[in-house]
Amino acid sequence: MKKVNNMKQRGEQRKQHLEPGSPVTSLILAAGRGSRMKDYDGNKALLPLIPQNGPYRGTHTILENIVQNLPQGHRIAVVHHRKEDVISCAAKFGLLFVEQPVLDGTGGALLAASSLLERLDWERLIITMGDVPFVRRQTYLQLIEALDEWPMVVLGFKTNERRQYGLLETQGPRVRKIVEWKYWKDYDQEQMKHLSVCNSGIYSIKRDALFCYLPLLRTSAHQVTKQVNGVWKTFPEYFITDLVELMARDGIPPGYILAQDEIEVMGVDDLEALKKAQYIFAKRKAGNPAPFKNGC
Secondary structure (H helix, E strand, O other): OHHHHHHHHHHHHHHHHOOOOOOEEEEEEOOOOOOOOOOOOOOHHHOEEEEOOOOOOEEEEHHHHHHHHOOOOEEEEEEOOOHHHHHHHHHHHOOEEEEOOOOOHHHHHHHHHHHHHHHOOOOEEEEEEOOOOOOOHHHHHHHHHHHHOOOEEEEEEOOOOOOOOOEEEEEOOEEEEEEOHHHHOOOOOOHHHHOOEEEEEEEEEEHHHHHHHHHHHHOOOEEEEEEEOOEEEEEEEOOOHHHHHHHHHOOOOOEEEEOOOOHHHOOOOOHHHHHHHHHHHHHHHOOOOOOOOOOO
């Protein structure tokens, strides 16, 4: 608790002199392969938004679109699967790269980047996903600005079909925790009252808050069982969502803002989603915003 109190005190001191133009760093989680992307063995972040000769070949990658929308500052890509391809294709964007040695969750990616993050000069961090191409620059800036009030901010969104999204358990503007589908699917109506906002997996966080809670995240592994190459294996994974609950328990809960719509935070994790993203991108380039329709 002493460390948390110190973090609060340091946060108040920083807030007094923290200007809107304070250094911002962005962390792009681009380590995964995407097991649901059939007949594609590349890195999802390198999928094209302008297809040529099939959906998996083309130009203007998802990663390029993400980088173009991020605010100025250091941009770091966390890599693993086909890392050489990502580094080769994205070096021209001026990215820094850090390897996640083992695919051990979003929290594992953050832990892998921690040494580099410590060496860089920044006050506010954006954490975004390497397969979510349409988050607007204005939304990223709003995530940064919201850190004037909160130590961490979650980008949420609303939808009529919650499917298997994680949901934010909120109390007013505060986030108490993020509840995964395997738990909330069995909740009754009373329990669902505070679960109307979905988690996009995109966050902002202050430097003090991050380095105060990373040691706790490092000791909060979940034992996850997955099938790997036809064999079921159990191994530890770490989740950024745990930071939310750890901070809320200490009385310094994160806040949240809402994305403009579902398109903004759609993830490209299978062929259907890729074709939808390519259609949306083509419409926008032609000056005709593509409306979102569930199931289209």
